[in-house]
Amino acid sequence: MRTVGVVVAARNAEATIGPAVRSALASDHVTEVIVVSDGSTDGTAEMARRAAAGDARLHVLSLARNVGPAEARNRAIAMAQADVLAVLDADDRFLPGRLEPLIQRNDWDLVADNVVFVNDPDYALPDSLVDPSRTAAFQTLSLAEFVQGNLRRSGVARGELGFLKPLISREFLLRNDLRYDPGLRLGEDYDLYVRALMAGARFLLTSRPGYLAQVRSDSLSSHHRTEDLEALIRAMRIHLKAPGLTYEERSALRQGLAQMAGRHAHRAVLDIKGHRGLPGVARTLLSRPGWIAPVLSGVLRDKLRPRHVEPVQEGYRLLLGVEAMTPT
Numbered sequence: 001m002r003t004v005g006v007v008v009a010a011r012n013a014e015a016t017i018g019p020a021v022r023s024a025l026a027s028d029h030v031t032e033v034i035v036v037s038d039g040s041t042d043g044t045a046e047m048a049r050r051a052a053a054g055d056a057r058l059h060v061l062s063l064a065r066n067v068g069p070a071e072a073r074n075r076a077i078a079m080a081q082a083d084v085l086a087v088l089d090a091d092d093r094f095l096p097g098r099l100e101p102l103i104q105r106n107d108w109d110l111v112a113d114n115v116v117f118v119n120d121p122d123y124a125l126p127d128s129l130v131d132p133s134r135t136a137a138f139q140t141l142s143l144a145e146f147v148q149g150n151l152r153r154s155g156v157a158r159g160e161l162g163f164l165k166p167l168i169s170r171e172f173l174l175r176n177d178l179r180y181d182p183g184l185r186l187g188e189d190y191d192l193y194v195r196a197l198m199a200g201a202r203f204l205l206t207s208r209p210g211y212l213a214q215v216r217s218d219s220l221s222s223h224h225r226t227e228d229l230e231a232l233i234r235a236m237r238i239h240l241k242a243p244g245l246t247y248e249e250r251s252a253l254r255q256g257l258a259q260m261a262g263r264h265a266h267r268a269v270l271d272i273k274g275h276r277g278l279p280g281v282a283r284t285l286l287s288r289p290g291w292i293a294p295v296l297s298g299v300l301r302d303k304l305r306p307r308h309v310e311p312v313q314e315g316y317r318l319l320l321g322v323e324a325m326t327p328t
Contacts, residue, residue: 002103003031004167005082009072010035010090014043016214018051019121023093023212024086025055029103034059034076035090039066044090070180070188077170077179085168087189091214092165093121097132098210102167105138109201110193112141112166113210115319121214123315129209136208143197147252150190152259160319162190165211172201181235186228191235194253198242207320229264236260 006024010017017035024033033052037045037060045060052058061075077085084103088094095116102111113136116125141149141161149161173179176199180188197203236257240250 001029002083002106004029004084004086004099004103005032005034005080005170006030006086006088006094007073007076007080008033008035008048008088008090009038009069009076010040010044010048011038011066011069011072012040012042012044013090014040014047016091016121017044017048019093020088020090021048021051021058023095024088025052025057026096027094027099029099030057030086031082032057032059032080034061034079036060036072036076037062038069038072039063068182068185068188070184071182073188074179074182077173080170083170085170085173087165087168089165089213091121091216093212095125095130095210095212099167100132101136101206101208102210105204107202108204109169109172110166110196111138111204112164112206114207115163115165115211115213116209117213117215117317117319118315119215120315121212125209125212125316129316134208136206138204138206141197141203141205143194144246144248144252146193146197146203147249147256151252151255162187162193163213163319164189164193164205165213166193166203168196172196172199183231184228184235185231186224187232187235191232191239194239198239205320207318209318224263224267226264226267229260229267233257233260233264 004027008017008020008024010020013020021033021035024030035045035048035058037048040062045062048058048060059079061079063072063075067075073087086094086099098113102113105111116129118125146161173196176196178192178196178199181191184191193203236253240253240257245253
């Protein structure tokens with residue numbers, strides 16, 4: 001059975017790091033939990049150590065300055081020795097029994113399970129949802145399917161497969177010289193998964209829930225800076241330059257880039273409005289008529305629905321739903 005190393009990038013996470021660390025250490029398959037305190041100014045590192053209660057599997061690296069989640073994870077990956085790497089956000093948790101059904105199979109380079117979004121991390125999930133005996137059926141996720149699973153479609157909520165938190169073969173990362181792009185502070189997971197799939201990774205996916213994600217209005221993913229969107233757009237343009245892409249893959253990547261460019265236009269116009277007011281916005285749109293449609297679309301989306309991931313009324317929401325998957 002392969003060993004698992006858990007990678008946690010944490011910045012000012014003293015309020016949430018304890019439950020995250022305890023959830024990772026609860027599995028005997030975990031041989032190391034590496035917490036990188038990314039320029040934290042609070043007690044993140046100390047709270048992580050308290051949560052471990054002397055468990056020697058915990059390793060804490062404290063960085064003097066903030067380098068962002070991508071580079072913080074890279075630092076942890078460089079320290080890791082386990083066969084498999086599992087990324088855990090500092091305000092999230094592994095559900096009990098998460099790892100066993102994932103590592104029982106050996107035919108993957110990345111394997112992900114369902115994400116349960118909650119407002120309250122202490123919300124009591126239904127027993128039927130977290131039943132450890134629940135069978136995990138897997139399907140293979142292709143590059144085109146993954147990219148399409150992040151696209152926004154008319155009348156349908158935006159795809160969110162970039163929120164997946166797969167287990168990743170460390171040997172696969174090393175063999176293909178893959179790391180998180182340290183220049184990204186938005187979409188760093190999406191970028192890594194795309195590059196892994198381009199490198200030939202076999203990505204398995206199950207709808208069995210295993211990862212609990214807390215929805216926070218102040219999370220990094222809910223605040224998109226213009227420069228963060230620009231960096232992600234540059235990465236997406238590099239994706240399109242990869243050799244050997246199929247028509248379906250190239251089409252999906254182009255759609256993703258177009259949608260991201262629209263989000264960037266919307267964000268840039270909001271910045272301009274804040275600095276130069278509506279006259280500045282009008283001048284900008286006159287000089288960039290291609291921005292008009294995505295900006296109007298962005299304004300409508302802001303008015304019609306929240307800008308961050310929102311669980312359903314019952315207190316939780318599943319990323320993938322509970323539909324049956326065809327075993328592979």
